[in-house]
Structure formats: C-alpha cells, structure tokens
Amino acid sequence: MTALLEVSGVSVTFDGFRAINNLSFTIGPQELRAIIGPNGAGKTTFMDIVTGKTRPDTGKVLWGEKSISLLSMSESRIAQAGIGRKFQRPTVFEDQTVTENLMMALKAPRSPFRVLGWRATAADRKRVEELAVEVGLGDQLPRKSGELSHGQKQWLEIGMLLAQEPRLLLVDEPAAGMTLAEREHTTRLLVDLAKTRAVVVVEHDMDFVRRLNCRVTVLHEGAVLAEGSLDHVTANPQVIEVYLGRGG
Template sequence: MSTLLEMSGVSVSFDGFRAINNLSFQIGEPELRAIIGPNGAGKTTFMDIITGKTKPDEGRILYGDKGISLLGLSESRIAREGIGRKFQKPTVFEAQSVRENLAMALKNPRGPFDVLLYRKTRAGAARIEEIAARIGLSEALTRPAGELSHGQKQWLEIGMLLAQEPRLLLVDEPAAGMTPAEREKTTEMLVDLGRDHAVIVVEHDMEFVRRLNCKVTVLNEGSVLAEGSIDHVTGDPQVIEVYLGR
C-alpha cells in the first residue's frame, strides 16, 4: 500500500481560534480510515482543507504518485485530481432518475454536446450499471431519485462520487438518519470501497465505526490525539477523558 495523501504540520486559525493545530496525517491507497472526535475537534475543517475549501496558514499537503502539493489548488482542480467529498445531507437531482443522476456525474468531456453524446455510449451505460450494482441500486435505475429512501439517496450520492473516478473519498457521517438495515448495508459498501480506494469516513456513531473494522484516527483540538484499532483508541485514557467521557 502506497501513501496517497500526506499532511504535515498543518495549522489553520479562524479569528484567533486554532481549528487545526500542527496536524500530521497520512492515508494509503487502498485504505479505509475512520475519523472520530468530540464536537469542535476540527473534523469538518480537516475535510475542508483536503478539498481546498479552506487554505491552511502553514504546513504541507502532498497527494498522489508524484506528491503534488494541494496548497494553492482550487477546489475544482483538487476534485479533478481525484478527491471526492460526500456531505452529510444528500444532494441528488430529485426529478431525475437514478440512471440520469449517475450519467450526469460520469467523468467525461464536459462540453454540452460531449455530455449529450456520452450518455448514450455503450461504455457509459456499462459504467452506470457497474456503479449501480456496487451501491445496491440496480433495481432502482429507472426510479426518480426523489422517491428513494434517505439511505438510498446517500448511496446514490456515493455512486455519483464514484462516477467521477476518485482515488480518495471523504464521507461525512454516512450513518446519520439511516435504518438499521441501511446502516448495515452502508458498512458493507464502505468496506468494499476501501478495497480499491482510499476512503475517509467521519462519524460520531461508535458502533458504526466498530463495524467498519479499520484504523481509527481520533482528533481533538485540531490535532491527532490517538490512532490505531477501535479497541486501541477506545482504551486510551486520553480518548476516554476528552471524548468517551466514561
């Protein structure tokens, strides 16, 4: 497994408050990683920095085989380099079918005629079928996205990210608002994606994190407090004190 993303000495302040404080982090490819921590630990800012939404005050972020610096790159350029983000609230095109949502997201030439022509190609159609199978929506391809359950909309959005062919996926609180059956299926989906992508899952639900059965990074006050298996971090006295509160 090679390192895909490496952050070192990253700090960012907002109005004198240090949201991220000398943070160092790395993830390999493929790898599934969970990020946990109390409210205000810097989890959202961490994702904002990776995707270029927030520029750090100091530190470096290297990405990819050639170790390109993400600092100074625009959000759209970072997305084109293969970093995709799934926000907590799903944003799908409700009036369009599942198939159309996936077609619009496919990584392809972006001119208006290119998009119209590409959707009809055999390769595009095959890719849509492949993604739908992976996110468990093969049976729902013709349904309007607005008719899907909350969990299915989350899966569709993960599928739309996959259509962009990312190498690194950032997924924010995927288990929130799901039924137990949907949560179980989401766990399986993320574990599957972690076999051929780098996937960072930010999550509050410890039971969900436990079922992911992956390395866990605990953030607190903008720094890494602990890292290791779920049993290792939940047994750490500092983690218990600041986060688990037992």
C-alpha cells in the same frame, strides 16, 4: 507503502481560534480510516483543507505518488485529481431518475461545446448499470431519486462520486438517519470500496465505526490525539476524558 495523501504540520486559525493545530495525517492507496472526535475537534475543517475549500496558514498537503501539493490547486482541480467528498446531507437531483443522476456524474469532458453535443454511449449506459449495482441500487434505475429512502439517496450520492473515479473518498457521517439494514449495507459498501481506493469516514456512531473494523484517528482541538484500532483508542485515558466521557 507510499502514502496516497500526506498532511504534514498543518494549522489554520479562524478569527483567533485555532481550528487545526499542527495536524499530521497519512493514508495509503487502499485503506479505510475512520476519524472520530468531539464537536469542534477539526474533523470538518480537515476535510475542507484536503478538498481546497479552506487554505491552511502553515503546513503541507501532498497527493499521489509524485507528492503533488494540493495547496496550489483549486477545488475543482483537486476533484479532478481524484478526491471525492460526500457531505452528511445527500445532494441528488430528486426530479431525475437514478439513471439520469449517475449519467450526469460520469467522468467525461465538460467543456460547453462537448456538453451540448454529448450523447450517452452503450459504454456509458453499461457503466451506469455497474455503478448502480455496486452501491446497491441495481433495481432502482428507473425510479425518481426523490422517491428513494434516505439510505438509498446516500448510496446514490456515493455512486455519483464513484462515477468520477476518485482515488480518495471522504464520507461525512454516512450512518446518520439510516435504518439498521441500511447501516449494514453501508458498512459493507465502504469496506468493499476501500479494497480499490482510500476511504476516510468521519463518524460519531461508535457502533458503526466498530463494524468498519479499521484504523481510527481521534482528533481533539485540531490535532491527532490518538490513532490505532477502536479498542486501542477507546482505552486511551485522554480519549476517555475529552470524548467518550462526555457521551460522544
């Protein structure tokens, strides 16, 4: 299977500290992957590199069937190419309704003149309803986003990313602060999303990672320490020493 994203031999140094050290990582077009590791392992920097926020000193980051280099592209161009990122803290427009948030996120021409004259079509409204149902907010469309629970805001932000039709979704600690029921819904949502796109979940919660039932990549000091099922990597003596032995 051809990789959708291939990171090869990437390193980056900040003020003498090597945050990413000869890192290589690949993910397929329909795959769910969890990334775990202690604080400072390079998880956030990895996502920064893939999304164009940080430029590595060395290495390659190739995207899609044509192996296009992401390193020559701007953050906005990378997003347009099909890479969506969800940060840990949800960022939704709290004074706007769920419908309005999703409508603003729809993939559409965004030039100034097009935006001024833009009107939602029946197809746009149908797409918004489909997105809301997909993330579990089908009955919340008229509500202001600020009234939603923490978990619901997380799902809305995922829906806003899905409106951009990404082929790769990077999700940072989605389980943090959620109730048990919200976590279970989030697990089902991420597993379902990975049937049609690649999904990378950065997470500290081992129980949540176990529920995802996917391949796990362990980062340590900016490099891949271990990779495989959760049972496989958590039985690795090095992983136990540098990560699990410290209580996560």
